[in-house]
Amino acid sequence: MNLAKRIYNWVDVRVGAGELVEKELTGYLLPTNINVWYSMGSILLFIFSIQVVTGILLLIYYVPDADKAFKSVTFIMNDVPFGWLIRMCHAVGSNMMVLILLFHMLSVLFMGSYKSPREMNWLSGFILLTMVMGISLTGYLLPWSQLSFWATTVATNSVGAVPVVGSYLVEFLRGGKLVGPPTLGRFFALHVAVIPATIAALIGAHLFFLQRTGVSTPPFGLKDTTNRWQGDSYRYESHPGGIPFLPHYTLQDLTSISVYCALFLGVVFFDPYIFFPSTAFMPADPFQTPAHIKPEWYFLPNYQTLKLFPSEFLGIAVQGAAMTFLALLPFIDRGTEKHPLKRPLFMACATGGIMLYFALMIWGHYS
Amino acid sequence: MNRIFLLPVEVPSLLRSALLLLCLLSLSLVAVAQETATVCLQCHSAQTGRGGKAVQPWKTSIHAANGISCHDCHGGDPKDAANAMSPARGFLGVPKETGIPAFCGRCHVGIREDYLQSAHGRALGKGGPTCVTCHGSHEIEKVTLELINEKSCSRCHPYERAAKIKAAMEKTEQQIVGIEGRLDRFKGEGVDTETADKSLFAIRNTYHRLFHEVNTARVTSESSKLQGELARLDQSLQKVAEQRAKRKIAGTFVVAGALVAALLFHLVRKTYD
Numbered sequence: 001m002n003l004a005k006r007i008y009n010w011v012d013v014r015v016g017a018g019e020l021v022e023k024e025l026t027g028y029l030l031p032t033n034i035n036v037w038y039s040m041g042s043i044l045l046f047i048f049s050i051q052v053v054t055g056i057l058l059l060i061y062y063v064p065d066a067d068k069a070f071k072s073v074t075f076i077m078n079d080v081p082f083g084w085l086i087r088m089c090h091a092v093g094s095n096m097m098v099l100i101l102l103f104h105m106l107s108v109l110f111m112g113s114y115k116s117p118r119e120m121n122w123l124s125g126f127i128l129l130t131m132v133m134g135i136s137l138t139g140y141l142l143p144w145s146q147l148s149f150w151a152t153t154v155a156t157n158s159v160g161a162v163p164v165v166g167s168y169l170v171e172f173l174r175g176g177k178l179v180g181p182p183t184l185g186r187f188f189a190l191h192v193a194v195i196p197a198t199i200a201a202l203i204g205a206h207l208f209f210l211q212r213t214g215v216s217t218p219p220f221g222l223k224d225t226t227n228r229w230q231g232d233s234y235r236y237e238s239h240p241g242g243i244p245f246l247p248h249y250t251l252q253d254l255t256s257i258s259v260y261c262a263l264f265l266g267v268v269f270f271d272p273y274i275f276f277p278s279t280a281f282m283p284a285d286p287f288q289t290p291a292h293i294k295p296e297w298y299f300l301p302n303y304q305t306l307k308l309f310p311s312e313f314l315g316i317a318v319q320g321a322a323m324t325f326l327a328l329l330p331f332i333d334r335g336t337e338k339h340p341l342k343r344p345l346f347m348a349c350a351t352g353g354i355m356l357y358f359a360l361m362i363w364g365h366y367s
Numbered sequence: 368m369n370r371i372f373l374l375p376v377e378v379p380s381l382l383r384s385a386l387l388l389l390c391l392l393s394l395s396l397v398a399v400a401q402e403t404a405t406v407c408l409q410c411h412s413a414q415t416g417r418g419g420k421a422v423q424p425w426k427t428s429i430h431a432a433n434g435i436s437c438h439d440c441h442g443g444d445p446k447d448a449a450n451a452m453s454p455a456r457g458f459l460g461v462p463k464e465t466g467i468p469a470f471c472g473r474c475h476v477g478i479r480e481d482y483l484q485s486a487h488g489r490a491l492g493k494g495g496p497t498c499v500t501c502h503g504s505h506e507i508e509k510v511t512l513e514l515i516n517e518k519s520c521s522r523c524h525p526y527e528r529a530a531k532i533k534a535a536m537e538k539t540e541q542q543i544v545g546i547e548g549r550l551d552r553f554k555g556e557g558v559d560t561e562t563a564d565k566s567l568f569a570i571r572n573t574y575h576r577l578f579h580e581v582n583t584a585r586v587t588s589e590s591s592k593l594q595g596e597l598a599r600l601d602q603s604l605q606k607v608a609e610q611r612a613k614r615k616i617a618g619t620f621v622v623a624g625a626l627v628a629a630l631l632f633h634l635v636r637k638t639y640d
Binding site: 074075077078079083090230245251252254255258259261262265268269273276278280281282285287288303 | 385396404434436554555556557558559614616617618619625626628629630633635636640
């Protein structure tokens with residue numbers, strides 16, 4: 001008996017590792033018609049891990065002080081061995097996380113996987129999206145560049161449109177009337193402690209809900225594509241005769257993660273500057289407003305919506321209503337049909353919504 | 368942000384109050400945002416006559432681009448509107464014609480010395496040009512050889528000697544422009560250009576001092592020295608460019624590795640079908 005096997009046996013007889021692997025991995029069966037879109041969650045877990053690791057490495061040299069932050073990031077980019085790679089992976093990774101998260105949500109929407117009994121899966125996922133947006137926004141300020149300073153000024157200004165408490169909220173967020181050193185302190189604490197911990201907890205909840213409800217069956221390639229859960233009692237959606245998670249779908253996950261890595265590293269090595277305008281590398285100057293300050297691509301639709309309405313309040317109210325609708329979708333859409341082609345109203349709304357999102361994004365970019 | 372809009376009569380009173388409150392809020396936010404501009408700019412931007420004339424040209428100037436504002440030249444208190452133009456707060460106002468070289472020379476010390484020693488400076492107060500004759504007062508552009516041109520120089524004297532000096536300085540100018548472009552690109556990619564910027568700044572200053580020199584032989588010899596220094600600076604930037612090219616080569620292997628891994632995982636997955 002070799003050493004590895006002896007160690008495995010030693011652990012197995014104590015914690016029942018074999019039983020656990022059998023139950024949760026090799027014996028964990030997935031629908032036979034499962035597709036590549038189900039890998040998005042694994043890719044997101046991988047990205048989150050990369051963000052945590054690169055974030056910790058950046059923390060070694062980053063100084064969260066308004067006088068030193070920009071210099072410390074410049075030092076990381078130019079003097080720390082592979083510092084440029086770590087920083088670029090972190091910054092590009094944040095954009096990729098939002099992108100893949102949107103793909104994940106779209107696949108869940110189109111395959112009707114948000115329908116009951118998976119309301120809590122959807123809600124936890126939706127809160128995760130807002131948290132990822134929040135961690136991206138707070139991280140944006142940390143380099144203390146012209147871009148980060150002014151983009152944060154614009155973003156925090158919008159909160160002022162909330163009735164009654166708006167100005168107090170702005171001051172609370174900024175730690176003063178204007179974006180300044182206290183804002184950096186606040187955003188740093190949110191970015192490295194509060195939001196990552198919340199995201200980790202939400203990921204745990206999301207996976208717990210998935211584990212308890214079972215993987216939803218994709219509506220493609222089946223005759224009956226309706227949701228048969230009656231809502232009378234708890235039911236785990238099992239897939240007898242399905243494909244095992246390990247090794248079959250794990251290999252699919254690894255394939256998807258490798259393809260993602262190729263794309264991600266392609267951006268990191270060849271053109272990370274698609275996410276960085278030149279103002280991202282200029283130190284913050286509160287006395288000089290750069291022309292055409294724009295938020296990150298994923299905030300462009302929100303930015304453009306705010307400009308479309310005669311007051312910021314209306315713009316924020318409309319966006320709030322849209323987000324609330326999306327968050328409560330499983331409670332609003334009670335239809336049992338899951339196949340997108342058999343849901344014409346859903347298809348019309350979803351396609352229209354996506355087109356509107358892209359139109360606002362492009363409009364915001366060129367406005 | 369600062370919008371004035373009419374409220375339709377059918378809007379409920381509560382909503383109208385909320386909208387009014389928002390208007391006030393947005394106005395206060397605008398006021399907060401404007402705190403970042405100096406009081407000089409706030410007042411003079413609103414003036415339509417002579418008082419407001421300097422603001423727009425200044426905005427396009429090299430001074431504005433480098434954060435040199437009104438009070439940096441004219442003194443005064445840029446944060447206190449009531450005392451902004453008080454001599455007690457160091458307000459200098461507009462200098463007399465003969466005082467212009469000393470006015471600009473507080474910062475451009477070397478240039479002032481060169482100017483005063485030149486034929487231009489020796490004619491100060493006797494109909495000769497001051498700094499603003501060639502450079503303008505508020506629309507000051509980045510100094511390039513284009514400042515020496517027949518139209519401008521011929522206002523006072525024949526152009527021939529100026530043309531010879533310009534020809535001797537053209538190669539240096541080209542090198543400076545090339546290095547500036549490269550540094551701008553690097554800056555936009557997060558490269559630390561501080562040391563190179565300082566070197567170029569020093570070389571550019573020496574080069575600019577030649578602008579006020581009228582001895583053609585000295586201009587030629589100084590230009591060749593500067594060209595040597597610029598070539599060395601360019602070499603150091605070339606090393607940075609080579610390092611960045613190497614990263615892309617490494618990136619090719621890394622991306623290829625990820626794609627090969629994807630293919631292998633896919634093929635292994637197929638064996639389980």
